[in-house]
Amino acid sequence: MRIPYRPLAIGLVTLAFSALVLARAQSGDRHFFAPVADPVVKEECGSCHLAFAPSMLPARSWQRMMGELDKHFGDNASLDPATAEKITSYLVANAGDAGGQRYSSKLLKGVATGAAPQRITELPKWVSEHRKVPDWEWRHKEVRTKANCIACHTAAEQGYYEE
Template identity: 60%
Template sequence: MPAMIRPLLLGLAALGISALLYSRAQAGGDHYFPPVKHAQTLAECGSCHLAFPASMLPAASWEKMMANLDQHFGDDASLDPQTTAAITRYLVDNAGDRGGRSYGRKLLRGVAADEAPQRITTLPKWVKEHREVPKSDWKKKDVGSKANCAACHKEAEQGYFEED
């Protein structure tokens, strides 16, 4: 193989792989949200449930949630002040109306700027996307609740929430 063809083939292969990865994110479209990469958020939030992508809620929601960890959906999820501050900063900086705007705006349609919803499952877009799921599915033992995204979306931890 001539010396000039090899770099060209490698370049084309790299371009193909990049296109595949890009199309994967695009394929998720309205269903892709950058997953949590922040170590403290993954460790603390992910120890009890899926560490929900920050872009799924507006900043005001994360601020309110993190300020009330002693009453976190019926549990006391309190953390030390430094950890709470670091996680809050990460979530707010990447919220759907801040740094994660390009992803979050699709899920936050219909949410007023002054609202601070506490449940992703109450967002108008989420409700619309899940309207055809039978109520009995939410009660299945392996699902347990509407917040258990990974029960139906096998790649939720990677940020993909399209139908499986």
């Protein structure tokens, strides 16, 4: 395999950026949701839509979703069992309530204990944060669906949801 110079340069930039992101995350930035870092998850769960930040849903949501990938919001997103298992572990380990903590508690506020919501866009807190977004904006041809976070949050892939 050829190893060109460019990826290295990009790697360095990414590293500098990660350090910045980490610093902001540690300072408890409420707009920050750590993006998917695992390349397999990024590829398999980021091909049809943004690879959603695992901390936006509780662990039980991911467990349920990963067990029903053949019926994934009207799509078949099935994976081989080994890959599915790997992805499930990653999502669960980084879930909003991982290890009993709730570092995304603002977004998970109002979700009943034991519930396994399947949509971030149906979380009570998500709905209230977006109540001011007018109907025409959701229907805009560059948006089309509430799940298209990146249309409005241009830095969503880096974990930022300021606006």
